[in-house]
Amino acid sequence: MSFEDFVKRTTSAQERPAKEIEFPVPTGSKPFKVRLWVLSDEETRSAVIAAEKWVTDQVKAGSISEESRQLLLDTEEDRQLLARALRNNATPDLPLTDADTLRRVLNKDSRAVLMQHYLAWCDECSPLKSLGALSLDEQLARLRNFHEAGALSDWLNSCDFVSLKNTALSLADLLFPQRKPSS
Numbered sequence: 775m776s777f778e779d780f781v782k783r784t785t786s787a788q789e790r791p792a793k794e795i796e797f798p799v800p801t802g803s804k805p806f807k808v809r810l811w812v813l814s815d816e817e818t819r820s821a822v823i824a825a826e827k828w829v830t831d832q833v834k835a836g837s838i839s840e841e842s843r844q845l846l847l848d849t850e851e852d853r854q855l856l857a858r859a860l861r862n863n864a865t866p867d868l869p870l871t872d873a874d875t876l877r878r879v880l881n882k883d884s885r886a887v888l889m890q891h892y893l894a895w896c897d898e899c900s901p902l903k904s905l906g907a908l909s910l911d912e913q914l915a916r917l918r919n920f921h922e923a924g925a926l927s928d929w930l931n932s933c934d935f936v937s938l939k940n941t942a943l944s945l946a947d948l949l950f951p952q953r954k955p956s957s
Contacts, residue, residue: 790811790866791811791812791899792809792810792811792861792866793809793810793891793895793898794807794808794809794810794863795807795808795809795810795888795891796808797860797888798883798884798887798888807863808860808861808862808863808870809860809861809862809863809866809870810859810860810861810891810892810895811858811859811861812859812895812899813855813858813859817858818855820854820858821851821854821855821857821858822851822854824854824873825847825850825851825853825854826847828854828873829843829846829847829850832846833846849885850873852885852888852889853873853876853877853880853885854873855889855892856873856876856880856885856888856889856892857869857871857872857873857876859892860888890935893935894935897935897937910944910947910948913941913944913945914948917941
C-alpha cells in the first residue's frame with residue numbers, strides 16, 4: 775500500500791477501519807448497533823479543544839475547585855471524543871450525534887462503557903505492540919527495567935487503559951495462581 779492509498783483509506787468514511795458495537799441502552803430498551811472509529815491526532819485535538827471551550831464557557835474562573843474543574847473537563851473530553859468517534863451504520867460519513875446530545879442522553883455508566891469500547895478499539899488498531907500482547911515474562915522484564923530506571927510511575931501513567939488492565943490481570947495470575955482442587 776502506498777502512502778496515498780493509506781491517506782485515502784483513513785480519510786474515507788467507507789474505507790476507514792470501524793468496529794460495530796452495541797450502544798449501551800437502559801435495561802428494557804431495544805439495543806442498536808453503531809460504528810466506532812479510531813480518531814486521528816487532528817480529530818482528538820479538536821475534541822480536547824472543544825471540551826476546554828465548553829468547560830470554560832460553563833464554569834466561571836475560580837467558582838469551583840481545580841479538582842472539580844478537571845473532573846468536568848475529563849468527562850467533557852470523553853463526550854467530545856465519542857461525538858467524533860461514534861458513527862451511524864447507514865451513513866458512516868456522518869457522526870451518530872453531537873456532544874450536546876450525548877450530554878443529555880448518556881449517564882456515567884453508558885459513557886464509561888462507550889469509552890472502554892473506544893479505548894479497546896484504539897488499542898486493537900494500534901501499530902504498536904501493547905504491553906498486554908507480551909508474554910508474562912516479557913511484561914515482568916519490561917516492568918523491572920522501568921522500575922530500575924526509576925521511571926515505572928511515569929511509564930504506567932502513559933499506558934492506555936487496555937494495556938494497564940492486561941498487565942494487572944497478568945500480574946494477578948502470577949501472584950494468585952489458580953489452585954487445582956485437591957481430591
